[in-house]
Amino acid sequence: MAILIDGKKLAKQVNQHTTTRAAGLIERGIKPGIAVVLVGDDPASQIYTRNKHRLAEKMGLKSDLYRFPTDVKQSTVLGTIKELNNDDSIDAIIVQEPLPDHLDAVAITNAISPAKDVDGLHPDNLGKLFGNQPGNYPVACTPRGIMRIFSYYQVPLAGANVVIVGRSILVGKPLLALLANANATVTIAGRHTKNLRELTTQADILIVATGIAHFIGKDDVKPGAVVIDVGMDRLPSGELTGDVDFAAVEPIAKMITPVPGGVGPMTIASLMEQTVDLAEWRRNGQK
Amino acid sequence: MAILIDGKKLAKQVNQHTTTRAAGLIERGIKPGIAVVLVGDDPASQIYTRNKHRLAEKMGLKSDLYRFPTDVKQSTVLGTIKELNNDDSIDAIIVQEPLPDHLDAVAITNAISPAKDVDGLHPDNLGKLFGNQPGNYPVACTPRGIMRIFSYYQVPLAGANVVIVGRSILVGKPLLALLANANATVTIAGRHTKNLRELTTQADILIVATGIAHFIGKDDVKPGAVVIDVGMDRLPSGELTGDVDFAAVEPIAKMITPVPGGVGPMTIASLMEQTVDLAEWRRNGQK
Numbered sequence: 001m002a003i004l005i006d007g008k009k010l011a012k013q014v015n016q017h018t019t020t021r022a023a024g025l026i027e028r029g030i031k032p033g034i035a036v037v038l039v040g041d042d043p044a045s046q047i048y049t050r051n052k053h054r055l056a057e058k059m060g061l062k063s064d065l066y067r068f069p070t071d072v073k074q075s076t077v078l079g080t081i082k083e084l085n086n087d088d089s090i091d092a093i094i095v096q097e098p099l100p101d102h103l104d105a106v107a108i109t110n111a112i113s114p115a116k117d118v119d120g121l122h123p124d125n126l127g128k129l130f131g132n133q134p135g136n137y138p139v140a141c142t143p144r145g146i147m148r149i150f151s152y153y154q155v156p157l158a159g160a161n162v163v164i165v166g167r168s169i170l171v172g173k174p175l176l177a178l179l180a181n182a183n184a185t186v187t188i189a190g191r192h193t194k195n196l197r198e199l200t201t202q203a204d205i206l207i208v209a210t211g212i213a214h215f216i217g218k219d220d221v222k223p224g225a226v227v228i229d230v231g232m233d234r235l236p237s238g239e240l241t242g243d244v245d246f247a248a249v250e251p252i253a254k255m256i257t258p259v260p261g262g263v264g265p266m267t268i269a270s271l272m273e274q275t276v277d278l279a280e281w282r283r284n285g286q287k
Numbered sequence: 288m289a290i291l292i293d294g295k296k297l298a299k300q301v302n303q304h305t306t307t308r309a310a311g312l313i314e315r316g317i318k319p320g321i322a323v324v325l326v327g328d329d330p331a332s333q334i335y336t337r338n339k340h341r342l343a344e345k346m347g348l349k350s351d352l353y354r355f356p357t358d359v360k361q362s363t364v365l366g367t368i369k370e371l372n373n374d375d376s377i378d379a380i381i382v383q384e385p386l387p388d389h390l391d392a393v394a395i396t397n398a399i400s401p402a403k404d405v406d407g408l409h410p411d412n413l414g415k416l417f418g419n420q421p422g423n424y425p426v427a428c429t430p431r432g433i434m435r436i437f438s439y440y441q442v443p444l445a446g447a448n449v450v451i452v453g454r455s456i457l458v459g460k461p462l463l464a465l466l467a468n469a470n471a472t473v474t475i476a477g478r479h480t481k482n483l484r485e486l487t488t489q490a491d492i493l494i495v496a497t498g499i500a501h502f503i504g505k506d507d508v509k510p511g512a513v514v515i516d517v518g519m520d521r522l523p524s525g526e527l528t529g530d531v532d533f534a535a536v537e538p539i540a541k542m543i544t545p546v547p548g549g550v551g552p553m554t555i556a557s558l559m560e561q562t563v564d565l566a567e568w569r570r571n572g573q574k
Contacts, residue, residue, distance in 0.1 A: 123413075126418050130464070131393075132456075185476045185477070185480040186475055187472065188463075188473055
C-alpha cells in the first residue's frame with residue numbers, strides 16, 4: 001500500500017498561505033493581478049481558464065480574461081501582450097495553450113515580459129533555471145508544484161534516479177532542470193524511447209506526463225518507487241484518469257499521486273503563489 | 288577495434304570552411320572579431336587563450352585579449368564587457384573561466400550581449416536552446432563540436448540512449464538540451480549518482496566530462512557504444528589523458544574519441560565557426 005500524495009490537501013495549505021500574503025499586499029494597496037489570453041474555443045482550455053479565474057477571485061486577486069476568436073491576427077495578440085507588459089495592475093500573464101497553427105507561439109511567448117512570465121516559458125527564465133542561476137525568477141507551475149510535493153513529503157532528491165516520461169517545455173524540461181539542479185540523476189524520455197520499461201523500472205522517482213491514459217502499468221514501475229502522474233486523461237468510458245494505471249501501480253509504489261487530486265491542484269496553487277511572488281519581486285525591483 | 292573519431296581531421300575541415308567564410312566577410316569589409324577577457328594567471332586558461340588567439344589570427348580574424356590582475360574589481364570587468372558589447376568590431380566575447388571567487392560570474396555572464404555570447408552561456412541563449420526554439424543563437428562550443436562529430440560520423444540520435452556524466456553549464460547541460468531536442472533519451476548524471484555503472488553500461492552513446500583521469504573503464508561501457516571523452520587530464524606521470532581509459536575501452540567500443548585529438552580540436556573549431564556565424568547573424572539583424 002502506497003502513501004497517497006494528497007495534492008488537494010497540500011494545495012489547500014499553499015492556497016491559504018498565498019491568500020494571507022495577497023491580503024498583506026492588498027492592504028499596502030497592491031492587488032496582484034493575472035491576465036489570461038485565450039484564443040479560440042478549445043473546451044479544455046476554457047475549463048482551465050475558468051478554474052484559474054475562480055480561484056484567483058476567491059483569493060482576492062485581480063483576474064482578467066482577454067478572449068480572441070480562433071482567426072485572431074498575430075499582431076493583435078502581440079499588441080495585447082505589449083499592453084499587459086506595461087499595465088502596472090498586471091503581475092502575471094498567461095497565454096493559454098494550445099494556440100491555433102497560424103499563430104507563432106514562440107514569438108508570442110518571447111514577447112511576454114520575463115518579469116510577468118508566470119508560466120516560466122520565456123527563454124530568459126528558462127535559461128536562468130537551466131543554468132541554476134541564483135535570484136528570483138518564475139518556473140513553470142506544474143514542475144513547481146511537483147517540487148513542493150517532494151519537499152512536503154520529504155522525498156530525497158540528491159542521488160535519486162529520476163525518470164521523466166515526456167519532454168514538454170511546460171512539464172518535462174523544467175522538471176529535468178530542477179531535479180538536475182537538486183543533484184538527482186535524471187533521465188528524460190519520450191515517445192522515441194526504446195526499452196522504456198528498462199528505464200522506468202530503475203527509477204526511484206517516476207514522473208509521467210505523456211497524455212496517454214494508463215501508459216504506465218505495474219510492470220513499468222520499480223517496487224518502492226515514488227510515482228508522480230501529471231496526466232489528465234479520459235478513458236473510453238468518459239472517466240477521468242491519469243497516465244498511470246493507479247489501481248495496478250498503487251500496491252507496489254512507495255508513494256503515488258492520484259488523478260484527480262494529485263498534481264492538478266498543486267499546479268493551480270503554484271500559479272497563484274507565483275503570481276503573488278511576481279507581484280512582490282516586481283515591487284522590490286527584482287526580476 | 289573501434290572506429291577512431293578523428294577530431295583533428297574533422298576540425299581541419301571545419302576550420303578551412305570557416306576561413307573561407309571569414310575571407311568572404313573580410314572582402315565585404317567585415318573582419319569577424321573575438322575578444323577574450325582573462326582574469327588572473329591560471330596556467331591552463333593562459334594556454335587555452337593563447338591557442339584561441341593563434342587560430343583566430345591564422346584564420347584572419349581579429350583577436351583581442353583583455354587581461355586583468357586577479358584582484359580586478361567587478362565593476363572594471365563589467366565596464367569592459369559593456370564596451371565590448373558596443374564595439375562594432377567585436378562579434379564574440381569570451382570570459383575565460385575560472386574567475387576568482389570575489390567576482391560574480393553569473394552577473395558577468397548575464398552582462399554579455401546575447402548576440403555576442405559565443406560560449407552560449409547567457410540565459411537568453413540557454414533558454415532558447417532548452418526550449419528548442421527556432422532561429423539563430425549561439426550554443427556552447429564543446430557541445431556544438433560534439434554534435435558535429437555525431438553528424439559527420441552518422442551516429443543516430445533519435446531514440447538512442449545517451450548518458451552524459453557531468454552536468455556543467457559549458458558541456459553537460461547544453462548537450463542534454465541538444466540531444467533531447469534531437470529526440471534522444473538522455474540521462475544526465477554526476478558525482479552524486481549512485482549505481483553509475485548500471486547507467487553507463489546501458490548507453491548507446493556515452494559522453495564523459497568529469498575532469499577525472501580514467502574515470503570510465505572497460506566495465507563501465509556497453510560493448511558497441513559510441514564513447515565521447517571531453518576530459519583533458521594529467522596522469523601522475525604528467526601524461527595528458529582523458530576521462531576514459533582509452534586503451535581498455537577502445538577494443539569494445541564502436542567509436543571513440545582519443546585524447547588529445549578528439550573533442551578538443553572540435554571545441555576550438557566550433558568557437559571560430561560560431562564567431563563567424565555571430566558576425567553574419569548580427570549583420571543580418573538577427574539575434
